[in-house]
Amino acid sequence: METTLIPTLAVxxxxxxxxxxxxxxxxxxxxxxxxxxTIVHAELAVxxxxxxxxxxxxxxxxxxxxxxxxVPDADTRWDRVRAAGATVVFPLADHDYGYRQGRVADPYGHRWIVSQPL
Incomplete structure (x- = not known):
């Protein structure tokens, strides 16, 4: 068995x-x-x-x-998270450290960085 790390979001x-x-x-x-x-654990995959x-x-x-x-296409995923109702924290942009990234807040208090290597 290989080691995995599965974050859990309590909401x-x-x-x-x-x-x-x-x-x-x-x-x-x-x-x-x-x-x-009550949902005590739901595992999701992306x-x-x-x-x-x-x-x-x-x-x-x-x-x-x-x-x-x-993800391989940050723009497509960015459009999807915004359409679903996430709030923009930092807009999606190319960064000098080699990634196209933006940050959103979901309705449950969590932040997501949508990231694509350049």
Whole structure:
């Protein structure tokens, strides 16, 4: 088995967040575990990369995260996240450190860097 790291986003209204991530970054749901009607773990995939979403609770409160989504076409993904309702923090632009990047805030308090190597 190889080591993997799967970030988990604790959010308020996990079903709505899963829908948002599907529209915004093209996430597909891999698995969902529900206890007493509450999503305790839903694994999502974006082009093979994985992350999880769960309902925030006293054990795992909603805390902000910064995620970098590196893609082959930043402009297309940028348009998609904006159309889904993400708020621009820094506009998409070419940077002298070799990446085309922009930063958005999702409705759940998390920031996403959309990134493409130049």
């Amino acid at each position: 308020r209204d996990a079903p709505a967040a899963i829908d948002f991530y599907a529209r915004a970054v093209g996430a597909t749901e891999v698995s969902r575990h529900v206890v007493d009607g 082009d093979g990369a994985r992350f999880a979403v769960k309902e925030a609770d006293p054990t795992d409160p909603q805390t902000p995260a910064l995620l970098t989504l590196q």
